[in-house]
Amino acid sequence: MQRTSWWSRPKPPKNLHSLEHLKYLHYLLNKNQTITENNKSLIVEAFRSMSEILIWGDQNDSSVFEFFLEKNMFTFFLNILQQNAGNYVCVQLLQTLNIVFENLHNETSLYYMLSNNHVNEVICHKFDFSDEEVMAYYISFLKTLSLRLNEHTIHFFYNEHTDDFALYTEAIKFFNHSESMVRIAVRTLTLNVYKVDDAAMLRFIRDKTGAPYFSNLTWFIAQHVRYIDTCVRSDVNHQQRGRLRDLVAEHLDYMHYINDILMLENKMLNEMLIDHLLHRLFFPLYIRSLAEGIPGDNDNENNLISSVVALFLLSQVFLILHNGVLISKLTDVILNNNLEAMKMPNEQIAGCNGIMEQPESIEALLSSERLKSNQKTRRQKRPNYRNIGDLCLLLYVAASRLFIIK
Numbered sequence: 001m002q003r004t005s006w007w008s009r010p011k012p013p014k015n016l017h018s019l020e021h022l023k024y025l026h027y028l029l030n031k032n033q034t035i036t037e038n039n040k041s042l043i044v045e046a047f048r049s050m051s052e053i054l055i056w057g058d059q060n061d062s063s064v065f066e067f068f069l070e071k072n073m074f075t076f077f078l079n080i081l082q083q084n085a086g087n088y089v090c091v092q093l094l095q096t097l098n099i100v101f102e103n104l105h106n107e108t109s110l111y112y113m114l115s116n117n118h119v120n121e122v123i124c125h126k127f128d129f130s131d132e133e134v135m136a137y138y139i140s141f142l143k144t145l146s147l148r149l150n151e152h153t154i155h156f157f158y159n160e161h162t163d164d165f166a167l168y169t170e171a172i173k174f175f176n177h178s179e180s181m182v183r184i185a186v187r188t189l190t191l192n193v194y195k196v197d198d199a200a201m202l203r204f205i206r207d208k209t210g211a212p213y214f215s216n217l218t219w220f221i222a223q224h225v226r227y228i229d230t231c232v233r234s235d236v237n238h239q240q241r242g243r244l245r246d247l248v249a250e251h252l253d254y255m256h257y258i259n260d261i262l263m264l265e266n267k268m269l270n271e272m273l274i275d276h277l278l279h280r281l282f283f284p285l286y287i288r289s290l291a292e293g294i295p296g297d298n299d300n301e302n303n304l305i306s307s308v309v310a311l312f313l314l315s316q317v318f319l320i321l322h323n324g325v326l327i328s329k330l331t332d333v334i335l336n337n338n339l340e341a342m343k344m345p346n347e348q349i350a351g352c353n354g355i356m357e358q359p360e361s362i363e364a365l366l367s368s369e370r371l372k373s374n375q376k377t378r379r380q381k382r383p384n385y386r387n388i389g390d391l392c393l394l395l396y397v398a399a400s401r402l403f404i405i406k
Contacts, residue, residue, distance in 0.1 A: 016049065017056040019063050025050050026067075029076045035085045043080065044092045051096045058109040065112040074118040081122065087131045094137035097122065102144050110148060114156040119145065123166045132179070139185045142171050146192035158201045165204055168193050172213050173363050176220045180250070187257045194264050206268045212365030214276040219359055221254050222281055225313060229305035251313070255320040262323040274326045282317065286310045287333060 013020040025046050032039045050073075057064025068074075077093055097119075104110050113119070123142065129135045145167055149157070158165040168190070175186045190213075193205070228247045231240055258277065262270055285303070289310035304310075314330075321327060359365070 017053060017060075019057070019061060019067060022050065022053045022057070022064055022067055025053070026071055026073060029073070033076075033079055035080055035083050035089065040085070040089060044089060047077075047092060047096045051099045054100050054109075054113075055103045058104050058106045062106075062108070065109050069112045069115065072116070074113075074116065078118060078121055081125050087128055087134050090127055091131075091133050091137050094134070094141050098137060098141045098144050101141075101148060104148075110153065111156075114153065117156075120157065120166050123170055135174075135177075135179070135182060139171070139174060139182050142167060143185045143189050143192075146171075146189040149192055149196050151197055154196050154198050154201055158198070158204065160200045160204075163204060163208060165201065165209075168205070169209060169366055172209065173361075173366075175213070175217060175362070184253075191257075191260055191264075194261060194266060194269060202266060202268055206272060209366065210269065210272045211276075212359075212362050214273050215280065215359040216362050216365075218276045218280040221251070222285055224251055224254070225285060225305060225309070226303075228313075229309045232309055233306060252316060252320065255316060259321050259323075262321065262326070270323065270325075274323065274329075277326065278329060282314075282330060283333065286314050286317070287330075290314070290334075 012024055015021065028042065028046050032043055035043055053064060054068065057068075077097070080089060080093060100113065101110075104113065123145075127134050127138055129138070145157070157167045171186050171189045174182050177183055177186070194202075196202075224247065228244070228251060231244045231247060234240075258273070261273060285305065287310075289304040290307050314334075317330070318327065
């Protein structure tokens with residue numbers, strides 16, 4: 001009996017880049033579904049090898065992805081995550097997924113990986129973001145996924161029936177993270193999302209996340225402006241020039257980011273963003289600071305900045321931002337002293353006390369929006385593509401749409 005059991009166990013194939021090796025990894029992972037200290041290294045190495053085979057199969061052998069989907073091997077990733085196996089394993093898992101999605105070239109392979117909604121389950125998993133390495137690989141994974149978004153793949157991430165778009169809503173929660181790399185990744189991801197020409201998804205962005213994100217973004221920029229002002233006024237002997245240079249550089253990065261959004265010329269998003277910029281940042285902080293002059297002892301009461309800093313920042317606004325509507329309104333107020341234009345135009349902006357009051361966190365505001373949505377509409381199950389037949393149907397529909405477009 002022992003001899004039969006020994007001979008029945010698969011041997012590692014000599015060719016590591018092959019369907020046979022993937023079958024061997026499936027055997028190993030199937031036998032080690034519960035992670036322990038003894039098999040942790042084995043599982044991590046199996047995931048690493050799997051990424052190499054999937055990338056090889058994408059370019060050389062379609063049967064690799066067929067086997068991957070047939071055996072539903074993505075569930076091994078989810079099973080490990082649910083066991084709270086520790087940050088070391090989570091980092092390796094995120095790194096594996098990131099490498100795979102970053103290097104896939106075949107559209108069919110990409111659809112295989114995105115089927116069954118497993119990727120969204122990984123996105124929504126509660127990782128330990130206090131670990132810098134976990135945070136770095138997680139946000140890198142989200143950014144990589146955003147680079148694969150187009151008119152067809154967007155439907156694997158945004159579910160119109162349930163008003164659910166985890167890739168975007170989970171990412172924007174980190175827009176003001178302490179690490180600049182994370183903040184930059186979030187900005188890149190949002191731009192990749194806004195570029196996708198899908199009306200339903202863009203309506204979701206505007207109606208469900210626009211006000212929470214843009215209100216927090218403008219408030220965060222306003223706080224950053226105050227840091228610049230404090231640095232200027234406290235550095236009489238010019239000993240903090242390096243810090244001031246870094247603060248200004250980051251502020252200009254945000255202005256370029258805003259310009260990138262506006263230059264996409266998405267009317268739905270631009271109207272909301274311009275309202276927030278004018279009525280929560282430019283009018284109440286920049287222009288009022290010019291009108292009032294250098295703040296005095298009542299600085300905490302009116303939250304203004306020095307006129308010199310305000311003038312410099314306004315000059316950068318005119319140099320960087322190229323949206324005609326926004327620039328025209330700013331120019332009208334400055335040159336014609338048009339105070340009527342400074343009034344808040346709608347309920348979303350009017351509900352905020354200028355820049356004086358910090359908005360609720362994005363997470364809290366998104367939860368509130370989700371609660372409202374649940375009360376209005378009955379939640380429906382996200383469609384899953386659980387077998388090759390369903391996926392083939394999806395590919396057929398996608399191919400038909402491409403033919404029609406051409």
